[in-house]
Amino acid sequence: MPFVKLQKNKAYFKRYQVKYRRRREGKTDYYARKRLITQAKNKYNSPKYRLVVRFTNTDIICQIVYAKIQGDIVLASAYAHELPRYGVKVGLTNWAAAYATGLLVARRVLAQLGLADKYQGFPEIDGSVQEVEAIEDGPRPFK
Numbered sequence: 001m002p003f004v005k006l007q008k009n010k011a012y013f014k015r016y017q018v019k020y021r022r023r024r025e026g027k028t029d030y031y032a033r034k035r036l037i038t039q040a041k042n043k044y045n046s047p048k049y050r051l052v053v054r055f056t057n058t059d060i061i062c063q064i065v066y067a068k069i070q071g072d073i074v075l076a077s078a079y080a081h082e083l084p085r086y087g088v089k090v091g092l093t094n095w096a097a098a099y100a101t102g103l104l105v106a107r108r109v110l111a112q113l114g115l116a117d118k119y120q121g122f123p124e125i126d127g128s129v130q131e132v133e134a135i136e137d138g139p140r141p142f143k
Contacts, residue, residue, distance in 0.1 A: 037067040049075065049142075051105075053098065060098050062105040076112055078105035115142055 022028035039048045047066035054061040060080035065072050080092040080101050091097055110116040119141050122130055132141045 047073075051102070053102070055093065055098070058093065060093060060101050062098075062101045064105060064109050076105055076108040078102075078108060109142060113142060115139060 018024075020028070020030065023030060036050065037048060039046070047068075049064055049066050052061075052063045052065050054063075058081075061077065062079075063077040064075040066075065067073075078101050080097045082104065083092055083097060083100055086100075086104070088097065088100055107116065110119060118135065118138050119132060134140045
């Protein structure tokens with residue numbers, strides 16, 4: 001029996017459901033997003049923060065974001081085109097600029113939450129993994 005091509009008829013197209021716009025554009029993987037932003041119920045509506053880094057041809061965008069039912073809320077953001085104010089003149093789209101932009105957004109979040117003077121960071125960087133220890137009588141570090 002030869003292969004017969006199955007034609008899509010009117011009944012098929014009447015029941016067809018269009019995918020979400022960001023799925024059609026290829027921007028959002030909703031399977032991964034659901035598992036990324038799901039918060040445990042015993043956390044009592046506390047936000048679950050995530051660092052979002054986007055690379056464009058001419059810029060790097062870093063944001064601290066948390067999810068709500070109404071949509072994602074951006075807590076703070078930093079851009080690589082702001083780095084010349086801090087002494088980085090060239091190479092605003094390489095990995096070093098991405099690291100510097102991440103440091104910039106981290107310092108902004110700490111300043112916004114009032115933790116900048118309590119958690120100064122590490123005075124000497126030697127390349128090893130270092131954890132920030134919580135102080136006993138103050139707020140916990142931002143994670």
